[in-house]
Amino acid sequence: MNSIDIKPLLLVPVLALAMLPFVGSPSTWVTLTVAGLAMGMIIFIIASGLTLVFGLMDVLNFGHGLFIALGAFVATSVLGAMGDWTGSSELWRNLVAVLPAMLVAMAVAAAVGVAFERFIVRPVYGQHLKQILITMGGMIIGEELIKVIWGPLQIPLPLPEGMRGALYLGDAAVEKYRLIAVVVGLAVFAAQIWVLSRTKIGLLIRAGVQDREMVESLGYRIHRLFVGVFVVGSALAGLGGVMWGLYQQNVVPQMGHQVNVLIFIVIIIGGLGSTGGALIGALLVGLMANYTGFLAPKVALFSNIALMVAILLWRPQGVYPVANR
Numbered sequence: 001m002n003s004i005d006i007k008p009l010l011l012v013p014v015l016a017l018a019m020l021p022f023v024g025s026p027s028t029w030v031t032l033t034v035a036g037l038a039m040g041m042i043i044f045i046i047a048s049g050l051t052l053v054f055g056l057m058d059v060l061n062f063g064h065g066l067f068i069a070l071g072a073f074v075a076t077s078v079l080g081a082m083g084d085w086t087g088s089s090e091l092w093r094n095l096v097a098v099l100p101a102m103l104v105a106m107a108v109a110a111a112v113g114v115a116f117e118r119f120i121v122r123p124v125y126g127q128h129l130k131q132i133l134i135t136m137g138g139m140i141i142g143e144e145l146i147k148v149i150w151g152p153l154q155i156p157l158p159l160p161e162g163m164r165g166a167l168y169l170g171d172a173a174v175e176k177y178r179l180i181a182v183v184v185g186l187a188v189f190a191a192q193i194w195v196l197s198r199t200k201i202g203l204l205i206r207a208g209v210q211d212r213e214m215v216e217s218l219g220y221r222i223h224r225l226f227v228g229v230f231v232v233g234s235a236l237a238g239l240g241g242v243m244w245g246l247y248q249q250n251v252v253p254q255m256g257h258q259v260n261v262l263i264f265i266v267i268i269i270g271g272l273g274s275t276g277g278a279l280i281g282a283l284l285v286g287l288m289a290n291y292t293g294f295l296a297p298k299v300a301l302f303s304n305i306a307l308m309v310a311i312l313l314w315r316p317q318g319v320y321p322v323a324n325r
Contacts (some may be wrong), residue, residue: 011311033313043262043282046064047281049234051270051277052229061131062132065259070241071241072105079125086098091320105236107235107238109234152253
């Protein structure tokens with residue numbers, strides 16, 4: 001991300017302040033803004049891995065939603081077995097339950113990601129139309145397998161007792177879980193920035209996004225890097241699925257479809273391969289979804305599409321383009 005170009009960084013506060021007169025009540029605006037930032041952070045967790053897959057591997061993986069749903073359903077099983085911990089009003093006990101659920105969901109999603117890359121994605125490298133069709137088919141098959149294991153019906157995923165309720169900032173109510181989501185999202189973003197900017201693997205990833213042939217000419221096995229990035233992206237989708245399921249407080253096998261549209265809007269806004277761009281895009285999408293959901297619910301999805309069009313008219317390659325495909 002170019003540290004000198006601060007214009008994209010201003011989009012989030014500008015959007016938030018521009019909506020204040022329309023919302024009217026400052027307390028309602030604070031509640032909507034925090035909710036939008038929390039939603040944006042969860043979407044960022046899901047989208048951040050996929051934007052690297054796009055940027056580095058040039059793979060149009062429309063099956064990413066499978067890992068979201070898989071992570072969420074794994075969490076229902078793990079948390080369901082830890083009722084004594086989730087039913088406690090002590091936050092630390094809730095975190096002791098949620099953390100293993102996140103880790104198991106990430107591990108399962110990563111393992112499925114290995115198989116998904118090997119048998120579905122690898123045969124169609126460089127063939128975008130086939131990638132779209134076969135990855136969508138893989139997601140449909142995966143969703144049917146989820147129905148076989150967990151059933152076709154909606155399953156509740158209630159928040160642990162200590163994460164329920166809200167904190168009050170004056171007259172503004174801010175839900176505890178939304179604050180937790182913001183913290184987790186920032187931690188994931190910080191970890192990714194550290195890996196990408198401070199480690200050798202991160203250097204190779206960024207170099208591979210810019211010039212794959214150069215990395216190969218230096219003797220590095222770029223394919224192993226591809227697989228690693230794909231698996232990490234799948235694990236992050238699993239983590240995001242847990243966060244999203246707790247955010248919605250229920251899960252359905254088709255939940256990946258519901259989030260996929262927002263993910264691709266985020267990636268297009270941010271620019272292929274850009275972690276910082278994905279964060280800005282996710283925050284913008286989260287804020288816009290919450291503001292329009294409050295002001296005009298019928299146009300909530302269209303508003304994010306309109307936001308994407310407006311930004312692309314300003315910057316056709318996204319707010320922080322990295323790769324020119």
